[in-house]
Amino acid sequence: MKNKYLIGSLMCAMVIAVLTSSCKKLLEQTPQNSTYSEVFWQSSRDLNSAIAGNYALLRAAANSGTYNPSPRYYMYGDAVAKSYFTMQYVGDGLENIQNGDYTFIYNLNSLANWTSYYKTIAMSNIVLSKVPGVPEDKLTDVTNPAQFKRKIMGQALFIRALSYFMMTRVWGDVPLVTEAYEDPISAPHLPRSPKADVMKQIEKDCHDAIGMLDWGYTNTAEAHITASKGSVYALLAHLYLWRATMTDVRSNTPIAADVASADTTLTAVIAKGGYTLTDTSKYYDTFVGRSNEGIFELNMSENTKEGSSWSIANMFLRSNYIAYNSDNSRNYVNTGYLNDHFYKLTKDWQWVWTGSQWVWTEVSVKTIDSLDVRYRKNFDYRGTDRPTCIKYHNVVYRNAGQLQDAYVSNNMIIFRLSDMKLLQAEVALYQGNTGKAIDIINSFRKRYGASPDAQLATDLTKDQVMDEYILERGKEMYLEGHIFYDLLRTRKYETFVPWLSSTRFAQEGFYWPVYPSLFSDNNLLKQTSYWLGKI
Incomplete structure (x- = not known):
């Protein structure tokens, strides 16, 4: 194919055909090629199948990795911060990323390859292109066809925004594709767009999605594993804090307007989302998934035979x-x-x-x-x-009698309430409200039954509280795909990421290279600046 990260209508034909048969198994599908775009987009079932396919592609992207279990979502967000856990050598070179070396061939081919994200984005673009043209009189089995179409489009916008957010934190500048190309052969070659433009598009998609989605769910089967207003607000909060601190890495002063936007966004999702913290006596419920604390999760439940043997x-x-x-x-x-x-x-x-x-x-x-x-x-x-x-230890054996075929039945938690509440402490620190940040951190330690001797004193300096904040994030968000990004935002990376010096940080050496094979058919693409001459 001429353009390896644009898959256009070929992806549409493949994915839609897969999903016309079932919306329950979002990942384990076998592609078919007997259904075409002109006979699709005719019913609410078609639209539901298409958006289910969009979620399936997002989940496949987040879970993809090398030939050993190494879901990229955790490799990017956790594994590279070596002080938290160690990966032993098993022959695939994956442990090299914990030393800041992303050049091993298996890692380039998998983790440095953004194709899976662009498959997800292409499907979002197709949904956004096709749904407006579906005649409402075809949607006879839904109460409000116009609202139903808006909901489908709102979810596609959220998925596209989340995909780009995941990508821009990994690569910085990435090609920005917002059109659905009917003919992928004639799709234009695109260069990498500046990260500021990518983040602006993410923000726009989120604001558009907010107007199309509700806070709650009328169908409980969709709760927490499909996008709602709360999901979008959570994404926006993370976007604003990332943009506030990472737009210019040469500056340690956050962009005040983005910090203020994060503040109001966090307040809204906490106040209006209807989410509640999980009782600590039922601690694991949050990570099995679909608890009242969950804001957005990728479904990986064995209840629908969607658990993972590569978790x-x-x-x-x-x-x-x-x-x-x-x-x-x-x-x-x-x-x-x-x-x-x-x-x-x-x-x-x-x-x-x-x-x-x-x-x-x-x-x-x-x-x-x-x-x-x-x-x-x-x-x-x-x-x-x-x-x-x-x-994550909710293991289900499909062959229970012989304790074989173990599948981990824990959802991939993307956003949850505790995350939002802790981010309020970060906002408070950027705004100079050290006392508020101390109160938030102490409330977490009290909630989890920590020793009274673990409580923070009220006379700590701002920098001391930031140190404690990053420790609290490290406890609360351990192995949830956030830790490395937390360290970058707060500039506390040198304490916990031995390979990332201040010099390398200033050169944006925390970004990943792009798999060189992606350049072969697109001469507009350029390698990540830090990795020029190193691959």
């Missing part, structure tokens, strides 16, 4: 969670992460050298805060040198 959990879980797994898991949690994040300050008397004499002095000593629910629930083998993460 991020497969990289951590040992034999007592998946019977045939090794006790030497691919990934393990760094003990330093646990010690640095889950700590409390206790008083002790020690001899301290003042420079001229030893003095018996009362000092504060850091010890593990083992009371925090997140410490107890998220990690196992804590007393060893290789703890493991069990945040």
Whole structure:
């Protein structure tokens, strides 16, 4: 194909044909080629199938990776921040990304390849192109055909916006495609658009989607796993904070207008979304999915046979969670992460050298805060040198009798209420309201039963509170695809990402290269600037 990241009507024919048979299994489909665009777009079932296909493509993109289980959503957002967990060598070179080396051929072919995102975007563009022309008198089985069409289009806009947001955080500048091309052969070659333009398009798509979607769901089967107003507001909040801090990496002063927009957006989603925090006694419910805390998730439930045998959990879980797994898991949690994040300050008397004499002095000593629910629930083998993460361990055996064919039945959580509430502390810090940020952080520690000695004092400086904020994000959002981006926004990357120096950061060396094969048919594409001459 002339343009490898534009798939146009060929993708439409393939995906739509797949989805006319079922909307339940959003991922495990076999492409067919017997259905064509001219006989589609004739009923509400067609439109529902098309948007189901759009979600399926988004999920496939987020879950794709190398030939070993390595979902890109977590590789980009978590794995590259090496201080949080370690990937052992197994022959695929994936562990190299934890040293800031993205040049290994398997990683270039998979994680540096943006094709799967453009498949998702192409489907969104097709939906947005076709749905307005569907005659409302064809939609006889829906109460309000005009509203139904708006809902479908609002979801397609959200999926396109989310796809571009995921991409711009990984590559920065990316080609901006917003048209559906009927003939992919004649589709134009496009260069990479500046990230500022990409973020402007994301913002526009979100604002358009807000006018088409509702806060809640009339169909409970769609709750949390399809887009709502709350999903869009959550995406906007992240967009504004990313744009505020990452538009110009040479500046450490956030863009005040974007911080203010993030503030009002967070207030709206928290106040109007109807979301509630999960009771800590039912902690794992949030990560199984579709809890009242969930704002947007990608469905990966075995209830519809959509669990994953290639989940991020497969990289951590040992034999007592998946019977045939090794006790030497691919990934393990760094003990330093646990010690640095889950700590409390206790008083002790020690001899301290003042420079001229030893003095018996009362000092504060850091010890593990083992009371925090997140410490107890998220990690196992804590007393060893290789703890493991069990945040996602809802394993279902399709062959239960022989404990074979294990599928992890945990949704991929993209946005949830705790995320939004913590982001309010970041906004407060950017706005100089240190006291508010302290209150938010302390409320999280109290909620999870942390030791009173883990509470922050009220006289900390702004920079000290920012340090504690990034620790709190590291506890709350562990292995949810956010940590690396949090570190970039807050400029705390050097503490937790050993390979990312301030010099490399200023060169935007945190962005990924583009798979070189994508250049072969498009001479307008250019390599990510940091990686020029390195690949």
